[in-house]
Amino acid sequence: MNSATNVFFMGKGGVGKSTSSALFSVFLAQKGFQVLIVSLDPAHNQSDIFEQSLSDKPIQIAPNLSAIEIDQEFWIKQYLKDVHNQINRTYSYLTAFNLEKYFSVIKYSPGLEEYALILAFEKIKKNFSRCDYLIFDMPPTALGLKFFSLPSLSLIWIEHLLALRKEIIKKRDLITNIKLIKKEIERDKVLNKINELRNQYQDLKDTFEDRKQTQINLVLNPDKLSYAESIRIVTALQEININLYRTISNKMKVDSSFEDINEAFAGIPMINFPYSETPLIGIHNLQEFIKTNGDHLEKQLSISSPSPI
Numbered sequence: 489m490n491s492a493t494n495v496f497f498m499g500k501g502g503v504g505k506s507t508s509s510a511l512f513s514v515f516l517a518q519k520g521f522q523v524l525i526v527s528l529d530p531a532h533n534q535s536d537i538f539e540q541s542l543s544d545k546p547i548q549i550a551p552n553l554s555a556i557e558i559d560q561e562f563w564i565k566q567y568l569k570d571v572h573n574q575i576n577r578t579y580s581y582l583t584a585f586n587l588e589k590y591f592s593v594i595k596y597s598p599g600l601e602e603y604a605l606i607l608a609f610e611k612i613k614k615n616f617s618r619c620d621y622l623i624f625d626m627p628p629t630a631l632g633l634k635f636f637s638l639p640s641l642s643l644i645w646i647e648h649l650l651a652l653r654k655e656i657i658k659k660r661d662l663i664t665n666i667k668l669i670k671k672e673i674e675r676d677k678v679l680n681k682i683n684e685l686r687n688q689y690q691d692l693k694d695t696f697e698d699r700k701q702t703q704i705n706l707v708l709n710p711d712k713l714s715y716a717e718s719i720r721i722v723t724a725l726q727e728i729n730i731n732l733y734r735t736i737s738n739k740m741k742v743d744s745s746f747e748d749i750n751e752a753f754a755g756i757p758m759i760n761f762p763y764s765e766t767p768l769i770g771i772h773n774l775q776e777f778i779k780t781n782g783d784h785l786e787k788q789l790s791i792s793s794p795s796p797i
Contacts, residue, residue, distance in 0.1 A: 492524075492619045494695070497736075498626045499707035500717040504738040506533035507768050508707045508761060509625045514774045515785060517553035521620035525549075526612055527557045528605055528635075529627045539770050546616075550771055556612070563604035570607075574681065601627075602634040606692065609635075629717060633724050636704075639693040640728045646686045653679050696730050703733035706753075710737065722753070732756050739763045759788040 497509040506529065513525040524546060527534040535542045535557060538549050542557035549555050605627070616622060626632040657676055695701050706721060708714040722732060734757040762784070764777055778785065 491617055492613070492622045493703060494613070494622050494624065494701060495703045495705065495733075496624045496626055496632075497705050497707055498629065498632050498721060500709075500714050501628055503707045503709045503714055504761075505707040506531075506537060506625050508705070508736050508738055509623050510534060510537045511761065511768070511774055511777065512705075513553055513555075513621075513623045514550065514771070515778050515789070516621050516623075517550055518775070518778065521552060522618070523553050523621045523623060524612075524616050524619045525553070525555045525623040525625065527555070527625045528608070529625050530560055532557050534625055537769060537774075550775075558605070558608045558612075560601060560604055560608075563608045564600050567600065567603050567607050599634065599638075601631055602638050605631070605635050606638055610692075629721060633721065636696055636725065636730055637728050639689040639696065642689045643686065643693065646682060646689065649682050650679070650686065653682060699731070699733060702730075704730065705734050705736050706732050706756075707736045707738050709739050718753075722756075734759060736761060759785070761785075 495509075495512070497505040497512070499505040499508075506527075509525060513523050517523045525534060527542065532542070534555055538555060540547055540549060540555065542555050544556060544559055544562070546554040546556050609624070612622060626635070653676070657679065704725065706718055708718045718735070725732065732753075735753050736759055738761045762781055766773055766776070768774055768777055
């Protein structure tokens with residue numbers, strides 16, 4: 489069972505979600521938590537922020553803090569490979585009709601990016617379950633919302649597929665031997681795979697909806713365009729029964745207005761990351777920012793240090 493808390497950072501392009509997720513990771517690591525920050529954004533700004541060449545293998549950035557960069561193309565290929573292998577196992581008889589050559593069309597299917605990211609997320613969640621926190625720097629809004637919507641949408645289709653497959657089995661058995669209905673259902677490869685997928689996506693849906701397992705932070709700036717997209721993100725998440733954990737108002741200056749933010753996101757916990765005159769590039773600058781604003785962040789985040797083992 490995954491013991492790590494999954495923390496996602498979403499927001500409009502340019503609001504600073506990569507920087508915010510990096511700061512949050514450093515802050516948690518300094519408090520003694522074991523933290524892994526994962527870049528799911530194809531832009532991979534974490535490599536620039538930490539001034540480290542990141543890969544799919546964890547690289548230690550600072551005490552208690554490591555980082556990983558997800559190669560989206562690799563996971564798309566992995567997903568296609570898994571689909572191809574499953575089709576071969578389930579429909580092995582198709583090779584007799586030379587239909588395998590048509591499997592290549594799968595690589596042009598819509599939605600591969602979100603399936604690939606889900607596959608990567610599940611792998612990270614499994615392999616690094618001993619961390620206290622898994623921090624995910626998310627891709628742009630459209631892909632990020634598709635990522636969170638995928639389990640719910642897939643379950644809708646899967647329920648229809650289950651009903652259809654059971655009806656097919658029922659009709660087939662009426663022709664052969666009606667006494668074999670129960671046995672046939674138990675050993676039907678297609679039905680077994682559909683049930684397996686239903687369990688997988690139900691687990692994901694439950695994970696995303698459980699605030700003890702998943703925290704979604706929405707990063708925004710004090711400007712109207714940022715507000716507008718942020719409101720659309722909140723609405724889209726609520727439609728799939730996912731609520732924000734907190735909002736992060738980034739790059740806030742002394743004269744920045746809080747009124748619009750407070751009104752638009754009333755009831756959602758909010759923290760403020762002050763504007764930094766120094767570019768937040770490199771672990772030293774990130775640590776200095778936290779040192780300067782430590783009391784401010786400590787009060788707003790209210791995160792206790794981990795208990796000693």
